[in-house]
Amino acid sequence: MNSPGFPNRLFAQPLRELGRALIFLLTALSRMRLTRLQIGETLRQVYFAGVRSLVIIVTCGFFVGLVLTLQTYDTLTRFGAGDAVSVVLALSLFRELGPVLTAILFAGRAGTSITAEIGLMKATEQLDALDLMAIDPMERIVQPRLIGSLIAVPALVLIFNVTALLGGVAFAVLLMGVDPITFWGNMQATVELGRDFGHGMLKAVVFGFLAAWLAVYFGWTAKPTSEGVALATTQTVIATAIAVLVIDFVLSAFML
């Protein structure tokens, strides 16, 4: 920190940030407590992070399904393979688009609000007040948001996948006249429960964890000023998007 040079800025700073985030996570995990009050608070966070994101997830999911089917159907019919559209749709949704898009949308909708909320609590000294009342803010503020988001993201991924499939059905079956039995039959014959769907849901859990961790971390470490909170909110979205896309590649490479 005392010698701001080129290698220091390029390597040491991000590394130190990563270390801080890791220590923050370990602290939060080590102070986990399961009480009745905590479960109620976690459920409330599932509401704020999950239910409040439903509109954007359902809308985006439906249109992603529509446009994905439109593009692949157009391409596949040139090769006389229009019936394979449902397979392409289901595989790309379950394996990649569902988890990745949901995590990024979640960071934009719920992650930012978690960061801003915690950052503002810090700026208005509410966290210090909790500390004074001998209430651990890690346990009272951080933990429910961490677990709430961890539950909400896989649930949102499932809902995203269903609505995107419905979008695909709407375009392929209702508009283009693909036979519904062929549509579902091809999908059922090709998509594997464990390998395709299961691995996708594993990704969903990992991304939910990432999104929750980063959102809470940036809120917790935000400078207690209005600029600090604004910066932290932006960082949440950028960091989550980058982390999700990079880790998605690593996970995909391992799973295939």
Place this chain on the structure above:
Amino acid sequence: MKSSHQIELTAGLFLLLAIAALVFLAVQATDRGVVSGGSYTLTAHFSNVGGLKPRAKVSMAGVTIGMVESIQLDPETFDAVVTLRISDQFDELPEDTSASILTAGILGDQYVGLEPGGLFDPLQDGDRIMITNSAMVLEQLISRYLFNTEGDE
């Protein structure tokens, strides 16, 4: 602002919706884990597997009953050893069942077709299918055809 009771109720409904989505996707949009559920393995030796790939279908009478788990080269006989994973539902395959590598359509994927024999003893987990037909390799067929026609003239 909703009361905390309502919020918890909505959160519960949300999770219920997610579970419904999970069930819908698992049942309607996937193979329901037929093969990855209860299953047993058989091996078969082929002198040439052609373009057969792991995860290719294993079918009997046109019905998919399993998939190819792995393809390896036997270091001693230089045969290809194909491990087949067959669903538990079909554990009564006769001992003299034969396996051939077939192609779906002209340019389709290659798969393993099983043909039942007539013996009463069923194949057990880990057994080897003794009667096998290797894949047709187009180049070999063409060269054989050319060779034969030349010989006729």
